[in-house]
Amino acid sequence: MSPEPRLLQLHDRLLAAFGPQHWWPGETPFEVLVGAVLTQNTNWGNVERAIANLKARGVLDFAALRGLELAELAELIRPAGYYNLKATRLRNLLDLLHHHHGETWEEVFRLPLETARERLLAARGVGPETADSILLYAGGRPSFVIDAYTFRVLHRHGLGLGLDYHGLRRLFMASLPPKVSLYNEFHALLVRLGKDYCKKGRPACVSCPVRDWAGGPAVAEFV
DNA sequence: GGCCAGGTCAAAG
C-alpha cells in the first residue's frame, strides 16, 4: 500500500472551501458513542431527536442507559429509526464494555489502537465505521473513519478503486500524518462534501469545490 | 410519493 499524496491536497482544499466542521456534535464521549450507533444509515437530525429523548429522561450516561429495559430504550430512540435493532446494538456494546472495564468503560481507549478496535468490533452491531467513529471522536485515537461518502468521492475521481473498507482506511492512514485533529476534520469534510455536492446516482456538480481535484472532472460512473 | 440518510449482519446465490 503506497501513500497517496493527493489525499492531503484534498483535505486542504476542502478545509479552504468549507472551513472547520467542529465534529463530533456531542458533548461527552458517551454521547458520541451513543450517537455513533444511532446514526447508522440514518439522518443525523433523527439521531438528535433520539438523543434529546435520552437527555430529557436523564439516562444519557453509561450506568443509566445500561439499566433501562430494552423495550423502554427502544421507545426512547424511536426517532432514530431501526429502533429495536439499535436498542439491542447499544445494549450489546454497553454490556461488552462493562464486561471488560466495569463502569470505567473509557479504559478501552487506553488499549493499543488495533486492540481497542477489535474489542469494539466484538459487539454485535458495531461494524468498522461505528468502531472507528467511536475511537476517533469519543476516544481521541487516530483511527480514520470511512463511510459511504468517502467511497463515493474517491471513486468519482478514480481513487481507491477495488479497495474495501479496510483497504481504504489503510490508504488514508498510510497517506496522512497520524494526527487526531486531521482525521477528525478530514472525515467531517468528506461528509460535508458528500451531502452538498456528491449525491448518490447524480453527476458531479459543476460548482463542486473539488471538481478538478486529481487532475480533472469526476469519472463517468456515479455510484 | 419516492428516494435518501455519517451501516451491519445473516442468508442466499
Added chain:
DNA sequence: CTTTGACATGGC
C-alpha cells in the same frame, strides 16, 4: 466470495 434483504423514522 458477491449479492440481497431486513431493519424504520423523518426531511425534502
